[in-house]
Amino acid sequence: MDLKNITAAKLRKMLDSREISAAEAASEFLSEIKKNDGKVLSFITVTEDEAMKNAEAAQKRIDAGNAAPLTGIPLALKDNLCTDGIRTTCSSKMLGDFVPPYDATAVEKLKAQDYTLLGKVSMDEFAMGGSTQTSAFAKTKNPYDTECVPGGSSGGSAAAVSAGFCTAALGSDTGGSIRQPSSFCGVTGLKPTYGRVSRYGLVAFASSLDQIGPIARSAEDCGLILNAIAGADPHDATSKDVPFTDFNEKIGKSVSGMKIAIPKEFYGDAVDEEVRASVMNAAHEYEKMGAQLVDCSISTLKYAVQAYYLISSAEAASNLSRYDGIKYGLRGEGHSFDEMIRDSRNRGFGAEVKRRILLGNYALSSGYYDAYYRKALALKQQIIAEYNAVFDKADVILTPTAPSVAYKIGVQDNDPVKMYTADICTVTVNIAGLPAINTTCGYNAAGMPIGMSIVGKRFDEATIIQTADAFERTFTPVRCTL
């Protein structure tokens, strides 16, 4: 049975009707991983035994007639989500042998539904990058063209879903790390509102920006997974107790009368013509469905990348100071305490992580703090104010997810400025703490996917899922073949 392009919603029906067993579904995906992941390199750890045990437990629950929406659904997890007893590397030599003593809350919630864990997937080291080429273990390739990057930092999650190695996956998004790889790999990825999903057990990069979310084959599947992982958590003081019933409650409802804002700065020369045209075509599709396009402006966009990199690197420098080789992580050598810590960090961290730590400590250091870090915080306030003004006159905002389609591997190596500026379309959403979803809106002349982002009001994930789903119903995706 070919499950490569199946959605979680469809697989749920097949499992419940006994058309397929949970063990058969797990085996099918494991065999696909064995057969084809050598071409894509999306997995760091395949948890075959765990998957079959999970499937057995899931089947018992299905047979007892009390299956939850994700019972027996085979998923993959980004390798920065702590999994009790299963290696969690963050794609870094620093955590190459790290086995967490506990599960992330999001993982615990999936376990409560008896999902099936297929394995841990690759990412940019400590989620710092947009290509998955900074991974120390698996430099993932794009399933649409294995000479191209899958995007990042959740490139392993997006590539695994795109290639048909799992039904869906969890990723994390600090500056676009769910949406951009979803765009590059032609899948749907949702970054929830900051505070919607607990960050407990997500290895910290930039704590005021990080958020866990799903990558799947449809907006509906993203909603199913968000239903499972959302909610306040006593272990994360920034998680928010905002009630929800079902993030898919608006699916299928008309978008007629909806106001969709088009911020002009996102459609400038920095964005490839093919991408611009494809997203605008999608905007006109919404018009045909009865939605109204509203012109607007986010004028701070020209400073957004700078604000994002200053804030995120400052937080990263602080968060990553815990890696000293003593309690866990790669342990270096040295006659003194200081020598040992430096050797651990020199050997454990890759070049991009070191650059971000240096930038963060520079921005926070005496004499530079006001000029850089405080200025970035001021910009954050301005960006939030601008988004609030747009949402006074619109329901959602439509933008390209990335300025280009997936680029060739190696193109951005050793050019950090080029790599950073490529995040222009996604970072403001994290700075403002808003929810956003990427879905595919077209393909370029070479057949590479183009993604668009629908940004919503805080805690209004249901409306962006509804909007993305409405477009997906009109669009025929071209799935990749390996």
Added chain:
Amino acid sequence: MDIATLDHICALSKLNFTEDEQKEMLGQMTDIIGLMDTIKDYDITYDDTKDHNEIGYGDLRKDIPAPSFPTEKLQQNTTPRDNCYVVPKMME
């Protein structure tokens, strides 16, 4: 960025570089700081009275002592000695 500043930041970051690595990193950090410098053009002041008003933070939970993880589980990622973490001598 000059070498002295890079050395200072490396000390704060607990990182070392070889001479060649330092040369490459200096060039890259100079480019990155050049990009960051453009925010100086934007005339805006941070208002700390507004901070955290826009993004909601949950109430802090009460600090109630509860059972933690077993010691052996917490020490599974290192080589402990007599239930202690081993570090090089810190004081002579």
